[in-house]
Ligand code: ATP
């Protein structure tokens with residue numbers, strides 16, 4: 001039987017005048033990701049508030065799930081059989097596709113977007129009766145049935161499937177402009193990037209590394225993380241920015257007390273990211289900061305760090321607990337990589353007891369005596385840019 005992928009969207013369906021904009025972004029993302037993965041042409045049609053994509057013969061469902069479950073804007077999707085709109089015929093077609101392993105309970109669920117002389121509920125009852133008559137000896141359960149035979153009647157066809165997959169939610173990829181994410185190899189920043197991508201931002205990554213003062217492990221970890229996250233958006237850019245020379249200069253500067261170093265490093269990272277955001281015409285920056293989580297994230301320090309730039313900074317994890325962040329990291333597959341121990345750019349030039357209440361005026365005074373403009377130019381011109 002002919003098979004078709006039916007995709008329903010969530011929040012973007014609630015948009016009013018802007019709906020076509022989001023629908024088109026989602027359509028493009030579906031087409032792009034499927035074509036990139038399976039190397040053939042897909043026609044993605046928008047019909048009555050859902051997408052329909054014809055599936056090639058012999059398609060492997062799990063392979064498609066891996067692609068589609070990473071596309072934002074989707075509420076659910078299913079690999080439907082293209083059946084008849086005629087009740088008896090449709091019933092026979094469903095019977096022919098029933099799973100061999102008997103579930104504990106089942107029901108038929110019908111949704112129609114076409115004019116028919118029977119109500120959806122009558123279709124459900126009749127189709128259920130046909131299934132039972134075929135020798136499918138399984139209890140009918142209206143609530144929480146194990147097998148839900150999902151039927152959609154529209155377009156002069158009867159589409160049915162036995163399994164519905166949950167979509168990734170959020171808004172269509174690339175629908176909200178660009179953001180620059182300050183990306184470490186830690187647990188938090190990959191989750192922060194994921195959350196902003198989920199809201200439709202196109203995220204460009206900036207990682208500050210200590211190489212050659214540290215080994216390349218951290219940089220490699222970051223690249224692995226970015227590769228995982230790149231599945232969620234169109235194409236992905238990563239800036240690998242040398243930062244060790246700046247940390248070294250600050251750590252060996254006798255005028256600067258050890259305890260303010262971490263906050264100063266963060267300010268300079270933000271300043272360089274601000275320049276990238278202007279160059280990339282992005283709307284702002286993203287960090288993995290969470291209120292009070294570590295010494296550099298006391299309220300005073302967060303404000304003293306954010307003071308360094310004039311672009312908006314979005315920290316989507318700001319009000320979250322660590323275990324909530326970890327749960328997301330596990331679900332999206334970044335946790336296993338993030339938690340590998342590695343020497344991060346900051347820890348090698350880290351003070352023993354960091355400042356907990358940084359003073360903005362003091363920090364600005366230290367910066368006045370540093371060749372910041374020169375450092376920033378060098379860091380950016382020596383940065384390596386990778387595409388995924
Ligand atoms: P993460 O788990 O994201 O590393 P964290 O809990 O370790 O965060 P901090 O080390 O205080 O917290 O870092 C706060 C934020 O600063 C990070 O979430 C990230 O956005 C940014 N950041 C820290 N180190 C780097 C780096 N080497 N390159 C780019 N951004 C960084």
Ligand code: MG
Nearest residue numbers: 184185186344
């Ligand atoms: Mg970190």
